[in-house]
Amino acid sequence: MHSYNEESSKNYLSAISRLKLLEEGTSKIISDEIEAANLDWRNFSYSEYVSQGVYSLSLLSSDGDGSNTLIKDCKPKPTEVLNKLPKTAEILNNLGLDFMWARLNLLGPNACLWEHRDYSELDNREKLRLHIPVKTNDNAYLILEGKKVHLHKDGLWKLNPADFVHGAVNEGEDRIHIVLDCYVNDNLRNLIKDEYLDESWLADLKKPTTADFNDKLINALRLYQGDRKRDAEELLLRTYYHFNHQEGGSLDLVREMYHLLGKKEEVNLWESRKTRFLKQETYENLTAAAV
Structure with missing residues (x-):
């Protein structure tokens, strides 16, 4: 059985x-x-x-x-x-x-x-x-x-x-x-x-607490301020593999990091990526990204 x-x-x-x-x-x-x-x-x-x-x-x-x-x-x-x-x-x-x-x-x-x-x-x-x-x-x-x-x-x-x-x-x-x-x-x-x-x-996966995400954001901000932008983004994106997020939660964390940094263009970029990744992608965007 x-x-x-x-x-x-x-x-x-x-x-x-x-x-x-x-x-x-x-x-x-x-x-x-x-x-x-x-x-x-x-x-x-x-x-x-x-x-x-x-x-x-x-x-x-x-x-x-x-x-x-x-x-x-x-x-x-x-x-x-x-x-x-x-x-x-x-x-x-x-x-x-x-x-x-x-x-x-x-x-x-x-x-x-x-x-x-x-x-x-x-x-x-x-x-x-x-x-x-x-x-x-x-x-x-x-x-x-x-x-x-x-x-x-x-x-x-x-x-x-x-x-x-x-x-x-x-x-x-x-x-x-x-x-x-x-x-x-x-x-x-x-x-x-x-x-x-x-x-x-x-x-x-672990159910996250507010403290869990705050800790990740603090560490990501330190990486970003140390001129490690990609590492900062990836630290937050990788939370998807360790925590039981709400849908799009890892993408929201990257957007929140840029909101805290006051970088409106990056906030808009990650809002757009969340829509593309989770709801509606276009072949044109994929082709441009692959070049």
Whole structure:
């Protein structure tokens, strides 16, 4: 019998779940193939959304270019990267999914994706994001709904990135996932029928106090005044991975820092980023940020 709270599990199933177990050793097969291919990792295109240490390559993209990692609706083409990974290509083909895009994402030690929603710049076709953890560690998590979730290897995982604010953090050695953006077809619907989430895979984040956030703001202001602007912003953005924030809370803390500093332009910038990250992004803004 599975040991999880039924109501809690039901609440989170729509956000995150394991769809199926892959054949034992699948993640190692892919990891070994990636290592042997000696890939030329590129900086992540969504630069505003991440810390340093996040890299990506496309396996399927709109134009067949592996360095093109800024996703959009399309019928994708295999890239030169996927051509170097024939075993990985076979594993993906056997899933029977309708891919929009497929990428390798690498998070180095202490790398993060800030809290955000996805797909708001895309069309309204039903789509979901799937993850295959390739190389991971016990200190690599997705964060959502006040919980952290470690995605273990040899599993196909579903994330609903449009309906749930989420982020990712890696506090261990390099973490590599295959990230599959998929249009929902009959095969994916059938996989979802068997989705599963064990309560033991979820860990609560701390509920913050006013003192917790005041302490973070004081430390961020010290960093900023020491000419460490990026470090100050990131200290506040990283609170998302340790505290059960209200939605957008980490972004609000950065905005509050600039309010305390009397920097109106920066306050407006972070108000705009909060809207873009959580509600409505545009492809034009993403393209400009990636240049």
